[in-house]
Amino acid sequence: MEGLAFFGAAFGAGLAVIGAGLGIGKIFASAAEATARQPEAANEIRSTVNLPLFLLEGVTIIALVVCILAVVL
C-alpha cells in the first residue's frame, strides 16, 4: 500500500510539471510573437509576462509540495 502512495506522489509531481511546462511555454510563445510584431513594446510585454509566470510557478510549487507531503507524512 505504501508503494501506491509513492507512485501517486511521483505521478502527481509529473502531472504538475507537465501543466506548468505547457503554461510557461504558451506564455513565452505569445510574448515572443508580440515582441517580434512590436519590438518597441518589449519592456511593457516583459513586465506583463512576469506576473502570470510567477503565479503559475507558485501554483506548481504548491502542487509539488503537496506531492512531497504525500510521501513524507
Place this chain on the structure above:
Amino acid sequence: MAGNSGGSFGDIILHHVTNDPSHIYFPIHILGMDLSITKHVILLWVVAAVTIFMATWGTRRYRKNPSATPKGLSHLYEILMNFIRDDIVKNNIGKKDGKFWVPLITTYFIFILTANILGLIPLFEFIPGGSNTVTGNFAVTVALASITFFAIIVAGTMKHGFFQYWKNMVPPNIPFPVLFILIPIEIMGMFIRPVALTLRLGANMTAGHIGMVAIFGLPIILNMFGVGVVSVMLNIGIYFLEIIVSLVQAYVFTLLSAVFIGMAIHPEH
C-alpha cells in the same frame, strides 16, 4: 522520505537542507513556545549584521550630501534603489502612493537576497546544526509573508479607510446572489496569497539544495566512485543555476508583495 528502504540517505539529505532541531546552542522556552537559539537564528543575525553594515557603509556619502556622486559601493545601492523604486514600486503601486512603501520593499529585496547568497557559501556548512540557507526554513518565510499580509491590510486601510477597504474586496454593482460565491473566494484569496509567497520562496531555496545533495550522493548510492567526477561537474552547473534562482526569488517575492499592496490600494471598479 524517512522510513523507507533508502531511509538513511533521506535522513542525510534532510539534515543538510533543514534546521537541525537536535542541535541547540542556547535553549529558551517562553510561554510554551520554543524560542531556542539554533543555527538559523545565528545565521539570521549574521544576515542582519551584513545587511545593516553594507547599507550604512554604502549610503554614508548621501547622508552628508544628498546629491553626491556615487563611488564604490554607493554605485550598487544607487542602481538597486533606482531599480526597486522605478521598476517595481512605481509600476505596481503608483508614484504617489508608492513612496511610503519603498523602504519596506527595498528591505525585503536586500534581506532575501543576502540570505539566499549566504546559503550558497559552502564555508558556513561547517557550523554544526543543519543547512545554512535561512530562507529555506519555512518559519522564516512565514514571518516574511505575514509582514506582507499585514502590509496589504494597512495599505488598503490607509488609502480608503477601514470600512471602505473591506467593501473594496468585491467589485461594486454585482447581482446579490453572486456575493455568496464571491465573498468566500475573496477571503480565501486573502490567505492564499501569503501562503503562496511562503511556499514559493522556501520550496525554491530548499529544492536546489536537495538536488545538489542528491547528486553528490550518487556515487555513494551506486557504489561507483568514478561517478563522483560527473556529479561534481553537474553540481558546478547547478550551483550557477542556484545563483540565478537566488536573484529571481528575491525579485519575485519583492514584486509580488508590491503587486498585492498595489491591488489593495487600487481596487477593481
